Amino acid sequence: MIVLLAAAVIFPFFAGRYMMSIGVSVLLMAALGQSWNIMSGYAGQFSFGHAAFFGVGAYTSSILYVDYGVSPWIGMLLGMGAAALLGVLIGFLSFRYHLRGDFFALVTLAFAEILRVLFNNSAALKGAEGVLIPYRDVWQEFQFRDDRIFYLILLLMVIAITAFIGVISRRKFGVCLIAIKESQGVAQSLGVPVLKYKLAAMAVSGAAAAMAGTFYAQYYGFIDPGTVFTSSISVEAIVPCIIGGSGTLSGPLLGALIIVPLQELSNSLFEDVHGLNMVIYGVLIVVFIMFCRDGIYGALVKRQKGVET
Numbered sequence: 001m002i003v004l005l006a007a008a009v010i011f012p013f014f015a016g017r018y019m020m021s022i023g024v025s026v027l028l029m030a031a032l033g034q035s036w037n038i039m040s041g042y043a044g045q046f047s048f049g050h051a052a053f054f055g056v057g058a059y060t061s062s063i064l065y066v067d068y069g070v071s072p073w074i075g076m077l078l079g080m081g082a083a084a085l086l087g088v089l090i091g092f093l094s095f096r097y098h099l100r101g102d103f104f105a106l107v108t109l110a111f112a113e114i115l116r117v118l119f120n121n122s123a124a125l126k127g128a129e130g131v132l133i134p135y136r137d138v139w140q141e142f143q144f145r146d147d148r149i150f151y152l153i154l155l156l157m158v159i160a161i162t163a164f165i166g167v168i169s170r171r172k173f174g175v176c177l178i179a180i181k182e183s184q185g186v187a188q189s190l191g192v193p194v195l196k197y198k199l200a201a202m203a204v205s206g207a208a209a210a211m212a213g214t215f216y217a218q219y220y221g222f223i224d225p226g227t228v229f230t231s232s233i234s235v236e237a238i239v240p241c242i243i244g245g246s247g248t249l250s251g252p253l254l255g256a257l258i259i260v261p262l263q264e265l266s267n268s269l270f271e272d273v274h275g276l277n278m279v280i281y282g283v284l285i286v287v288f289i290m291f292c293r294d295g296i297y298g299a300l301v302k303r304q305k306g307v308e309t
Contacts, residue, residue: 011151012148013148017147026260028215029125032212032236032237035209035237039087040205041247042177043198043201046239049112050112050205051112052090053206054213055116059079059125060075060214061078063126071140072142075214087202088199090202109234118264126224130224131217145235146258153215177201238253245299246298251295251296266280
């Protein structure tokens, strides 16, 4: 882990522009994956609608900045708060009716799609034309001429999310989430306030995804409903966890490090085949669910424990 962190820190000082864009994509997917990991990997509440939180974060900071002159740094915090509240709302409406598993996943997907349609058809929310963020190259406005600064900021975000997960996984909050994932009934019988912890997990997970959404908006300078609320964003949150290992600290990071270069390679080899990345995602998910349920990192940990015993 320390070696990878050191490599990630020195990477932007030796990488060209193209490699920098790949590095940003890896970190963005890692941030999304870790946000999904909190809710689904540790708490066991499988979400297929993380695009809802990502999009809320992107739109909150962007609209506040473009229309009201609010710094995106502040907008990011407000977007995280809005996404956390959205997570609590979705969770309360779902858990109130005891929705789990596939049904809960469908509810999250439905909310993401509802938000996409709402933002796409609302003039007050910029509609289908999206939001174009003016470029000013001022750090107070989360804009930088040098992509390396963007990269390092995103790296700090990923480190912060990962460190947070590492801390809570060893505290009561994380232990209770894992207990709920293993057996909600048993956890409840032992006095764990299941609803409280599940809602807290959704709030934290949504806030982390919204932070990634704000970064996306500032880095690319343009968002629209078809970009930030699309199901492909939700898939990009799931895939690194499935490949690397959900419910583990390093799994989403490893998954992102594998998936993004693979996606770039497939796009360069088959540039005329649109949607090939989604096909690759689908095949990888099926393969790993069938043959490697714990992901690469989870399988390595299990193998190491087997060798030690």
